Structure formats: C-alpha cells, structure tokens
Amino acid sequence: MDPPQGETAIVEIAATRARISDLVMRVHPIPPSMLMADVADLFLADACRDLLCLPIVRDGVPLGTISRYAIMKIFLRQFGREIFGTRPIERFMNSTPLLVNVDADVEAASAYVRENMILPVTEDFIIVEQGMYRGMGMVTSLLALMEQRVAQRGHALVQANQRIKASQAHLVQSEKMASLGQMVAGVAHEINTPLGYVRSNVELARDFVGQTSSALVAASNLIRSLLDDRATDDEIGAHLATAASATESVAETGILEDIAPLFDDTLHGIEQISELVVNLRNFSRLDRARVDRINLNEALESALTIGRNLIKHKADVISDYGELPPVECAASQINQVFLNILTNAAQAISDYGQIVITTRPPDAMSDGPVEIRIRDNGCGMPETVRARIFDPFFTTKPVGEGTGLGLSICYQIIEQHHGSIDVSSVPGEGTEFVIRLPVHQRAGVTEPTAESDTAVSGARHEQQANTAIC
Amino acid sequence: MNSKPILLFVDDEERILRTLVMAFRSRYRVLSASSGEQALALLREHPVDVVISDQRMPHMTGVEVLRQAREIAPRAMRILLTGYAELASIVGSINEGEIFRYVQKPWRLDELRDTIAEAVDIARVAPDTTAAPATAPATGGIMVLDGDPALHQLIRQAHPDLHVELADNLDLALTRMAQQAPAVLVTDLQLPEGDISDALRLLKASQPELVTLVVTAFRDTGHLIRLINQAQVYRVLPRPVSRNMLLRSVESALRHHQLLQNRPALMRRHTVEATPVAADNDVGRRVRGYLDRLRGRTTPA
Ligand SMILES: Nc1ncnc2c1ncn2[C@@H]1O[C@H](COP(=O)(O)OP(=O)(O)OP(=O)(O)O)[C@@H](O)[C@H]1O
Ligand SMILES: [Mg+2]
Numbered sequence: 001m002d003p004p005q006g007e008t009a010i011v012e013i014a015a016t017r018a019r020i021s022d023l024v025m026r027v028h029p030i031p032p033s034m035l036m037a038d039v040a041d042l043f044l045a046d047a048c049r050d051l052l053c054l055p056i057v058r059d060g061v062p063l064g065t066i067s068r069y070a071i072m073k074i075f076l077r078q079f080g081r082e083i084f085g086t087r088p089i090e091r092f093m094n095s096t097p098l099l100v101n102v103d104a105d106v107e108a109a110s111a112y113v114r115e116n117m118i119l120p121v122t123e124d125f126i127i128v129e130q131g132m133y134r135g136m137g138m139v140t141s142l143l144a145l146m147e148q149r150v151a152q153r154g155h156a157l158v159q160a161n162q163r164i165k166a167s168q169a170h171l172v173q174s175e176k177m178a179s180l181g182q183m184v185a186g187v188a189h190e191i192n193t194p195l196g197y198v199r200s201n202v203e204l205a206r207d208f209v210g211q212t213s214s215a216l217v218a219a220s221n222l223i224r225s226l227l228d229d230r231a232t233d234d235e236i237g238a239h240l241a242t243a244a245s246a247t248e249s250v251a252e253t254g255i256l257e258d259i260a261p262l263f264d265d266t267l268h269g270i271e272q273i274s275e276l277v278v279n280l281r282n283f284s285r286l287d288r289a290r291v292d293r294i295n296l297n298e299a300l301e302s303a304l305t306i307g308r309n310l311i312k313h314k315a316d317v318i319s320d321y322g323e324l325p326p327v328e329c330a331a332s333q334i335n336q337v338f339l340n341i342l343t344n345a346a347q348a349i350s351d352y353g354q355i356v357i358t359t360r361p362p363d364a365m366s367d368g369p370v371e372i373r374i375r376d377n378g379c380g381m382p383e384t385v386r387a388r389i390f391d392p393f394f395t396t397k398p399v400g401e402g403t404g405l406g407l408s409i410c411y412q413i414i415e416q417h418h419g420s421i422d423v424s425s426v427p428g429e430g431t432e433f434v435i436r437l438p439v440h441q442r443a444g445v446t447e448p449t450a451e452s453d454t455a456v457s458g459a460r461h462e463q464q465a466n467t468a469i470c
Numbered sequence: 471m472n473s474k475p476i477l478l479f480v481d482d483e484e485r486i487l488r489t490l491v492m493a494f495r496s497r498y499r500v501l502s503a504s505s506g507e508q509a510l511a512l513l514r515e516h517p518v519d520v521v522i523s524d525q526r527m528p529h530m531t532g533v534e535v536l537r538q539a540r541e542i543a544p545r546a547m548r549i550l551l552t553g554y555a556e557l558a559s560i561v562g563s564i565n566e567g568e569i570f571r572y573v574q575k576p577w578r579l580d581e582l583r584d585t586i587a588e589a590v591d592i593a594r595v596a597p598d599t600t601a602a603p604a605t606a607p608a609t610g611g612i613m614v615l616d617g618d619p620a621l622h623q624l625i626r627q628a629h630p631d632l633h634v635e636l637a638d639n640l641d642l643a644l645t646r647m648a649q650q651a652p653a654v655l656v657t658d659l660q661l662p663e664g665d666i667s668d669a670l671r672l673l674k675a676s677q678p679e680l681v682t683l684v685v686t687a688f689r690d691t692g693h694l695i696r697l698i699n700q701a702q703v704y705r706v707l708p709r710p711v712s713r714n715m716l717l718r719s720v721e722s723a724l725r726h727h728q729l730l731q732n733r734p735a736l737m738r739r740h741t742v743e744a745t746p747v748a749a750d751n752d753v754g755r756r757v758r759g760y761l762d763r764l765r766g767r768t769t770p771a
Contacts, residue, residue, distance in 0.1 A: 028710050031618075033660070034687050041689075086690075192553025193483055196575035200489040203579040258492055265485045313482075313528035 019106045023142060024127050024135035029057035030066075036092060037085030040071050049393065051136060053123045056093050060132045064093035069122035098125035102134050110146045113139060190309045191276050194269035201266045208255050215246035279305040291441065293326035294334065296372060297359055303338035307346070314346040315355045315376065322360040324370050328441045333413045337421075340406040341374050341433050347397070348378025348431060362439065369419060369436035377430040386425050418442065474499045475590045476516055478546075480509040480523035480535055486575075490522075493579060494586070506530025513543045519593040520586055522573075525552035525559050533559055536567035545597040547589035547739070549573060551582075555691045557708075564698055564706050565719075570739065572698045588741070596738040610653025610727055611635065612720065615643045615666075621656060621685065621716065628717050640666055644756060648763035651677070653727040654720065658709075659686045659693075667693060670701040671742065672757040678702075678737040679730045681723045685711050702740040 027048065030039060034056075042048055053067035066089050074092065075081045084092070098116055100109045113125055117139060125142070127134045222239040225231040250256065279302045297319075304317060311317065345355050356375045362368040381389070381396075388394045390411040395404030414421045419437040478501045479490045487502040494500050501516060503509035506527060513521065521539050525532035536548045550563050553575035563569045570592075571585050611633035614622040622636035633650065637643035639662050647655075655673075659665055670682055682701065687709035697703045704726060705719045730737050 030710075031687075034709075035689070038687050038689055189554040189556075192575040193486065196551075196553060196577060197483070197485045197489045199576040200493060200579055204489065204492055253496060255492070258488075261488065262492065265488060269485065309526070 019145065020100055020104050020109055020127060020137065021102050023137040023145065024102065025051070025137065027051060027055060027136040029055045029062070029133055030089065032056050032058055032063055032090035032093075033088045035085065036071065036074070036087055036089050037081060039066055039089045040075065040081075040085070043068050043071070050138065051124055052121065052139070053094075053097075053136075055097075055126050055133060055136055056089060057133045062097065062099065062126045062128060062133045063090070064095040065097040065123055065126065066093045067122045070094070094123065098123065099128050100125050100137060102127050102129045106142070106145055110142050113142055187276060187280055187306055187309070191273055194272040198266050198269040198273075201262050201269075204255075204262060205259070205266075208253075208259065211250050211253065211255075215243070215250045218243040218246040275305060291328060292331050293328055294331050296324050296327050296334070296370065296437075297321040299331065299335050300338055300357055300359070300372070303335050303342055306335075307339050307342050310343055311346045311355070313352075314349045315353045318354060318356045320356065320358045322358075324359055324361050325439055327370055327437055327439050329417055329437060330413075334417075334437075337410045337413050337435070338372075338374075340410050341435075344406060345374060345376035345378060345431070348376055348380070350379060353377045353430075367439065369438050372435045372437070373432055374435075375430060375432040380425045380427040380429050380431050382427050386423060389423065390421075475519040475594070476501065477586065477590075478503065478509060478512055478516075478518045478521045480504075480506065480521065480527070480532065481551075482524065482527040486524070493583075498586075498590070506532075506535040509535050510538055510542060513539055513546065518543055518546045520547045520549065520589045522549045522551050522586070525550055525563075526554050531559065531562075533562035533567050536563065536569060540568060545593055547593045549585065549589060551575060551577065555695065557689055557691055557694070560691055560694045560698070561706050561708065564694075564703060568704075569698065571743070572695045574695070592738045592741065596735040610724065610731075611650055612654045612656060612724075613637065613643055613647055613652040615640070615655065615657035615661065616685070617658070617661065621711075624713060624716060625656065625720055628720070639663060640669055640753075640756060644760035645763075648760050651764060652680070654681045654683060654723045656683045656685060656720065659684060659688050666753070667697060667701065668751070668753040669757050670697065670703065672754060674701045674703075674740070675742050676757075676761055678740055679727065679734075681727045681730070683707070683719055683723050685709060685716070699743045702742050 030042065039054065042054060043051075048054065052069070053065040055065055056063045070092060074084050098113055100112065117123070121139050124136055124138045127137045218239070222236075222243040225236050225239045255262075300319070300321075304311065342355065349355075354377050356373075358371075358373040358375075360371045360373075362370055385396060389407050391404075392408040393404040394408075397404075411421060414435060414437070417437055418441065419435060421436075422434045423431065424434075425431040474497075476499045477494055479487055480503045481487050481490075482504055484504060487504065491500050491502055501512050501518070503512055506523075506529060509521070509523065512518070521536065521543070523532040523535045527535075532550050532552060536550065539546055539548055548567055548569045549571045550559075550567065550569050551573045552559070555574060560572065563572060570589055573582060573585065612625060612629065612635070614625060614634065614636050615638075616622065616636070617638050619636060622634065626634040633652075635646050635652070637646055641663075643655075643657075657666065657670070659667060670684075673680060674682065682703045683705045684697065684703050685707045689708070694706060697706070704723050707715060707719060
C-alpha cells in the first residue's frame, strides 16, 4: 500500500471558546518506518494504555493512525506476528485519520467526530495545529466533554459511550491471545537449558571414548607382549610404561567416576525436553476440535509444565487430584485460565512458598460442576483490590510486568463455559481461586477469538465489516 | 599470575554446572555458583579471570551478576551463557553488563573452549583496573549517522565544544570519518542503504578505539547478539530514546574512548569475534576504502 495522500476534512475554527487544547495528550508519534511488532509493544506501555490508536507522523505532519484493533487482527492470523511483524507500520495504517484542529470549537469537533467515526470505535483522533501534529485526543474524552456541555443530548452520548466500552472489552481477549504466543516462545527457550547440558555431556563422552580407547590399545599391547615368549624385558617394560601413563591420564580426568552421573544427567535432560514438547502440544491443542472432553487434571499438569520456568523458583506445588469425569470445554482456553491463575499465584509469592491445587468431581449422583481450587500462601490482597481483579487492565504490578488482563480473560472464558470463578483472600496469608465448571455444555460454547479473516487492507474496511458483530 | 587461571560458572541448574566443571577442570581452576549471591561472594574471595553466567536465575539475573562483577572484579572478563534470548536481557547485557560475549545454549564445546581461552588471555594481559576519567574529555569528535537530524542536534547542543557531525548515509559518514576519525559513532542500524551491522563489525575489527552507540527501533534479538560478539557495540538504545539516556550514554562513551586512548592495552578487552562477513561484499568494499583513505592520511607520504 502506498503512503497516503491525505485528503482529510479538518474542522475549522468556529468558536471563540476553544477547549480542544484541554484534550491534547502528548503521545509520542511513531515514524512510518517503525516495525509493526515494535508498534504492538508500544501499545503495552503505560502511557498508551488508554489509547485506541497511535499517530504516525513524518516531519511533524500526521500521515495516519494505527489502531490496537488493526494490529490484533493481523497478529491473530496464523503466523501474523512472524509474517507482518517486521514490516513497516506505514503499510497497515489508516491513512484517513480523524483530524481535529487544536483551536476548533468543541461542539463542531464532536459533531465531526461523530459523523466520521465508525462503530465500534477503534480509533481516537489526531489534534493538529496548522497542519502539524500536536497530540492525540480520545473520542471518549471528547464525548464526555460534550456530555458536560449539552445535557439534553446526554442520553445519546451515554449510549455511544457504552458502545465504545463494549468494543474495547472485545479487544481485550485478542490481546491476551497474542501474548500467549510470546509465552510459548518462552517455553521454547526453556528447552535450551536441558539441551545445553545434554549436548555438552555428549561431547564430553565422545572425548572420553577417545581417551579410553588409547588406554585400551596400550593395555592390550602390554598383554600381548606378556604372552609373547620372544618379548624382551625391555619391550615389556616399555609397554608397561605406556599403558600405565595412558590409564593414569584417563584416571586423572576424573571422568571414570563422573561418567555415570553424566549419562544420568543426559537422560534426565532428554526426558525434560520430551515432556516440554508433549505439553506444549497439549497446551495449544491446535490439532484438536475446539470443544472437547478434557481431563482437567492433565490440563493442570500441562499448565504447570508450561509455567514451570515462572513457578519453579517460587513455590512447591502440591497437587491433590480427585478423580474427575472428562469435562466438555475448549482445551486451549481452559489451559490458559489455569496458567493465568498459577502465574498470578507464583507472582504473589515474594520469596518461596506453596501452591496447592485441589480438584474434586461433582457430588455423587448429581450433575453439578467439577471444582478446581488453586491456593497460594502469597501476599494476598485487601478487599479494595479483590473487588477489582476481574476488571480489564486492573493491575497492581509494575509497568511491563502486568497487563491486568489475565483475570478478566479468565472470567470471560469461564463465563462462556457457563461456570463460575470465585476468589477469597486474606492479606499477608494468601489467596484461593475456586473454579466450577459444568461437565456438559449446553449447545455451543461461543467462539471467543476472532475468526480468521480477510487480508488487512485499509483499516476502514475492517471496521465496517465488524460493525455487525458488536 | 602463573597459577592456573580461574573460571567462575554461575547457573541455577546443577547439571549445567556439572558438565561445565567436567569440561574445564583439566586446564583451569573452576569455581561454580548456583546463585548470583554465591557468585558475588566467590568473586570477592578469588582472583577470577572469567565469569560465565546464566541469565535467568531466581533472585538475581545474570545481567545483574555481571553488572556487579564489573565493580567487584573489574579484571574478570564477562560472558553470558543463556538459553533465553530476550530483548531486555540482551540490551541489559550490553549496557549494564558490558559483556565480552553472549553465548547461547546449547553451546558447542569447542567454541566455548576457544571463547573462554581467549577471554582468559585478555584478562591476564589487559586487566581493567583503572576507573574511567570522571569527566568527558573535550577532545575527539562524534559522528552521528542517522536519517533524523534530531539526535545530532541534541548531542551538538550538549557538547558545543566538540566536533559533532551528521551524516544520513554510510558513504558520507565514511568520507567524513576518513577526514577526521571520531571518538564516538552514534548510529542507527537501518539506513537508506540497508542494514549497516556488517559495516559496524568491520569498523570495530580494524579500529578498536572507536566506541559505537547504536540507537535503533530494530529488535531482532539474533542480530543484537551478533552486534555484541562481532562488533562489541558499547551501548544500544531502543528508539524512541529519551534525551537523558542518550546524553548520558554519549558522555560515558566519550569517557570510555578516553580510557582506551590512555591505556591501549584495554582495547583487547573488546576484541571482536572473527567475522564471517566476506570482505568483498558491497559494505566490505566501502569500509575497506575508508580504511585505506584513513591510512593514506595518517601515514606520511
Ligand atoms: N494469587 C494472587 N494473590 C494476590 N493478588 C493477586 C492474585 N491474583 C491476582 N492478584 C491481583 O489481581 C491483579 C489482577 O490480576 P490479573 O491476572 O488480571 O493481571 P496481572 O497479573 O496484574 O497482569 P497479567 O496477568 O497481564 O500479567 C493483580 O495485579 C494482583 O494485584
Ligand atoms: Mg496475571
């Protein structure tokens, strides 16, 4: 796609009480050459958390915008991140962004924005001054400002606001799926540790075989000369010396004592690698039908293996598994729920603690739910935090560590499975999550992630196509 | 220092330590630590020549261990040996760890042996025991190689007394550098002529006193690792870069250059890996042309 020839309506100065300047958010613009994957990372930064889109600017002139939504749509396609992540963002941007003059009248500006925005709202607007980039403005803020001003129109605006909130919630899950991909990459790295010592051990063993075989040759030469009647004492002495020094040098390496543990380690490493690979496949379940009958104890084990590099330094895991009937669910999603909760538990433990997992079948003779409890003895949380943990973007973790999406995703997934998720927590003592899932699903668990879709060309089309969904 | 050289391996996986001890104990005295804390204690007690650390460990990361090792045992050469190539740790290992090599797990034993042998040699002939000068020297120019003039402007304002040049392409930069070799090169990786990593490698190989600061939005981890091992870049600043971070890095790059000038032996600590880059490709030709010009200038006719 070519860079835009911007033909965008700019709201003219219409009133004296200009207030758009109050809305200016000093968002650092991105250059058109920036790579898609880097832009995606920017969206995770604190400063951008509330923004629907980022401005693309060259020499101070706004060229377009790229929305969180557009990026997620691309990354959700198979290998989307790999294929498109290294391309310049310019090729994917919306080249007809909403532009509002900094000294425009608020009313005129919001009329313009409402007329030109597309629902669901996936883009904010650029604020310009004499054609040059000044900052970003949030559609929600603009509408809120109008709300204050025009009481009568309040009703319609509230509705618009709600629609926007709903569409934002819709984006949340996609974002988390993208980060799942990154986590899988992390597990691949986890394999490198056992691979490291396995390879090294095999190389050492090869060297060892080289050394011992020369000692063996020397020893058998000695034996042969001892059995040979014609051999002189001098000859025998020479063979003896060679054999002695060859066996000595083997013994000196200390490898005779070490060879057994070396092979034990190697076998252990190979087991580790196999286990990771098997679990990785189970975890993603890409080769399975979406809704399946799953042994949840196995799913928990998969999640534990996948999260091992996070958990192993933080806690002993004690598993108390009951005998569960197979449960109808979307395996990859339920795995994700377990992983999120286990990750949180590990993160809540400051030094070293305990995570207890308990599973119980439905009460005998009832068609009630199975129950999964995950308890940690970490920091716990006060009521003020507990009340908000399922809110999207609610996090108490430092920037870069938490997106605050984990539990909101869990909540959505469990809800889609007609189950429940509850939490109890005591500050300083720990936290327990209780998940209940019905064994059978009523007709059709809803498809939770974006369906594979058409090529991304011009964000506008995408947005229009999606209006029907929300 | 005729005793056996001392290696210190740091890894939280005991099996890794076991195999490394076995592989190296015949030629070196080998210490091992299963945590960062333990490693730092050993560094205080023993005159370690090379410290080789894993990155991901509980409590303390490898980058943190190596950062502290710089202070506790400045003579020891630092190597990161990790299976987890993640951007933050790579950037940290450059900027904070100032490491000699970034080696990935699984490693090849013969290569690791060579790398460690080289590091041991260097630790013995070029002990880094002098502190860098406290203030940046007022000599030595800065070349800014970037399409965006903003960086250049910033640096020029901060160093009005230095010769700060701007070039927006490699050829221009090399021409100017041949006229006056700068102390510090501030550059993006992506220029109009493409990726200039190869040029950086060749430059550092032949001009070890040139201190390179890379400012980039580019985040290919494999690439950055090569920039450590083959170009010994001094700092990598991800774009968008903050003003303070940039200026602080330029300052310390200037000081570092000064240090290398005062104690040329230290340049060995930044020896680059033999590059597999064919010198007769396009970039190679240009850099060689530049080096010829430079020599033509410095050697009296
Ligand atoms: N086991 C727990 N113990 C204590 N606090 C918890 C626990 N689980 C969740 N929390 C609190 O709930 C907040 C929200 O959790 P959530 O998983 O939604 O996001 P996050 O963990 O902060 O970020 P992310 O999951 O994206 O890494 C956390 O920041 C934390 O304050
Ligand atoms: Mg979480």
